[in-house]
Amino acid sequence: MNKAPKDTRVVVGMSGGVDSSVAALLLKQQGYDVIGIFMKNWDDTDENGVCTATEDYEDVMRVCNQIGIPYYAVNFEKQYWEKVFTYFLDEYKAGRTPNPDVMCNKEIKFKAFLEHAMSLGADYLATGHYARVAYCDGEYKMLRGVDQNKDQTYFLNQLGQAQLSKVMFPLGELEKAQVRQIAKEAGLATAGKKDSTGICFIGERNFKEFLSNYLPAQPGTMQTLAGEIKGKHDGIMYYTIGQRHGLGIGGNGEPWFVVGKNVKENILYVAQGFENELLYSDSIIATNVSWVSDRVPAEPLKCTAKFRYRQPDNGVAVHVIDDRTVRVVFDRPVRAVTPGQAVVFYDGEECLGGGTIDEIFRNGEKLWYVG
Amino acid sequence: MERIYLDHAATSPVHPAVAERMLPFMTECFGNPSSIHFFGRQSRLALDEARETVAKSLGAKPSEVIFTSGGTEADNLALVGVALANREKGTHIITSSVEHHAVLHTCHYLEKQGFEITYLPVDEYGKISLTDLKKALRNDTILVSIMFGNNETGVLQPIQQIGEMLKDHPAFFHTDAVQAYGLIPIDVNQLHIDLLSVSAHKINGPKGVGFLYAKETVKLMPRLYGGEQERKRRAGTENVAGIVGMAKAVEIAQQTMSEKAEKYRSFRKKMLAIFAQAGISYAVNGDDQEALPHVLNVTFPGTNVESLLVNLDLAGIAVSSGSACTAGSIDPSHVLVAMFGKDSDRIRSSIRFSFGLGNTEEQIEKAAYETVKIVQRLVSK
Secondary structure, three states: OOOOOHOOOEEEEEEEOOOHHHHHHHHHOOEEEEEEEEEEOOOOOOOOOEEEEHHHHHHHHHHHHOOOOOOOEOOOOHHHHHHHHHOOOOOOOOHOOOOOHHHHHHHHHHHHHHHHHOOOOOOOEEOOEEEEEEEEEEEEEEOOOOOOHHHHHHHHOOOOOOOOOOOEOOOOOOHHHHHHHHHHOOOOOOOOOOOOOOOOOOOOOOHHHHOOOOOOOEEEEEEEEOOOOEEEEEOOOHHHOOOOOOOOOOOOOOOOOEEEEOOOOOEEEEEOOOOOOHHEEEEEEEEEEEOOOOOOOOEEEEEEEEEEOOOOOOEEEEEEEEEEEEEEEEEEEEEOOOOOOOEEEOOOOOEEEHHHHHEEEOOOEEEEHOO | OEEOOEOOOOOOOHHHHHHHHOOOHOOOOOOOOOOOOOHHHHHHHHHHHHHHHHHOOOOOOOOHEEEEOOOHHHHHHHHHHHHHHHHOOOOOOEEEOOOOOHHHHHHHHHHHOOOHHHHHHHHOOOOHHHHHHHHHHOOEEEEEEEEEEEEOOEEEEHHHHHHHHHHHOOEEEEEEOOEEEOOOOOOOOOOOOEEEEHHHHHHHHOOEEEEEEEEOOOOOEEEOOOOOOHHHHOOOOHHHHHHHHHHHHHHHHHHHHHHHHHHHHHHHHHHHHHHHHHOOOOOOEEOOOOOOOOOOEEEEEOOHHHHHHHHHOOOOOOOOOOEOOOHHHEOOOOOHHHHHOOOOHHHEEEEEEEEOOOOOOHHHEEEEEEEHHHHHHHHHH
């Protein structure tokens, strides 16, 4: 598209946070026809009966009025419940650790919301993600955000050409500190706002308490793989692989860690020592794999991978099994790779795509105990 | 961009003559009507005249008018005031499922206070059934609150017949006439209405002022305590400028009522004719025959309201839908849900045009053509 900025309509997904506020501001300064839209995905009230989304929307209104752009809201509660929250609960029920942010980007922000933006005559959808889009050799590439500490391509791994051709990430070239500085200099209402942490619909609340509203907690035992009972757990969905805190296993020696789950018998497997070999794996099967290029690569693909957000890159070889499934073989064993989390592939700065960690292996044997 | 305002049912511009009338009451005639000096007397006179004007517009007595901060307060005073003052006689109240939230949420509050509320359903045209009402009436029913004309669909309820039915029943009859007042002639005695709520800003008066008509015989417990204003039924120094402005707006509305009604009916016809001509699919929500002239609620199958409203705003046309709820997102209107059920597509594809002061035929045409364009684009996707 070769339209002038003033003729280019950009819908900015605004959360009421500092990042999306600055994204909108920058686009407006560049002369685009900017519209701010707040997504309401979750119906929630705090202990004072105030809808938490209302406060965020109030910030969106203030910031948009400061910037001088129209603002609206759109409700995706139903889609979010069906596509993200149901998946989230199903994964926990299956003893896995889901990644709702990846699903939200795939199904809501860059699907339902993108469609909504297009229905408003938008040319692009912009968000405050720390990532970059580059167009070269006839295709769109997704690059890591310049701020390596904030890079969010991990959560965007399911995006393909159709999405990237319509997406702008105005913060991709900036460091978080610069973003805060821009917000401060512009006097934006959200300049000093704390970053949101955790899963959006849980917010600052107690995770256990939240989950127990939806999934019945069944207390059970913590055991070693050999069957030695080490303690009790409150419900295996509250634990994730590699977790140390909250186990309450006393005694001398090295600390204890979660190494796996048996959903059927409601057993949480634990082992002693951070470096315990039960926590290590050397290959996985990933499902729901999506490639940014929309093309399945020639195998085997030598690249790097992240098995969780902000993890250092690990050298891997990716062997394609089919369009949506790959085997990932690690150069070196990796600790606490967790089923349900995303595996995301990189070639240097470029994010190649990713999938869901499904099965985990060590020395060619499937780790039956990880869940 | 020329902006066209078709959301007069949400609020309306202050008539220039109203603003002009109000100004001196913020500058020179600023006295407190309760004061015993000249300044006080000046304001008292203005207040008395306003009360007279407002009372006359309904065929009521000046002493039956209680000035409030608007329609919401009038509704609250009517419902809670009657409920608390008549508790010994009974605790049953009848209302409808399509009332404004000022009535519905007040009823929810009263339920928590131990009152029993019957919410009458409506048919697909948005009307309650008199048979239902008759069946719901009990010896311990102390209040029936049914709105005059609906704010979302414009549908008129059978107020005359309800009044007749309740004439010989001890229950008081309240009607929220916020949307109907000024466009439909209302005589409270002829219609046997005991309480009636009005808001100024819907009839080109200022925001933050309204009144409750409460017949002499109605026992009412105040909601605000303090000074002895409004015969101890509503404490607080009177909003003199606002009340004077409201009276002026009432005066103008009374004079121009039939002319406006006719004009808005022609706008309505014009719009629908353009939709029909363009061949887009649409349907009017509500009873097209017995409706407020200025409210037109239309469904466009295959569209969704959030896209429609934003697209129209971006094209410079201000309309609305249902009730904007928490965090600005649009909840399906409870009125349309009551008419069509919560699973109907209709509740997610309907918007409300409402006409008023300043609208011209050219504007209506332009808005209709823009709507057609947008609907065609959204439906083809």
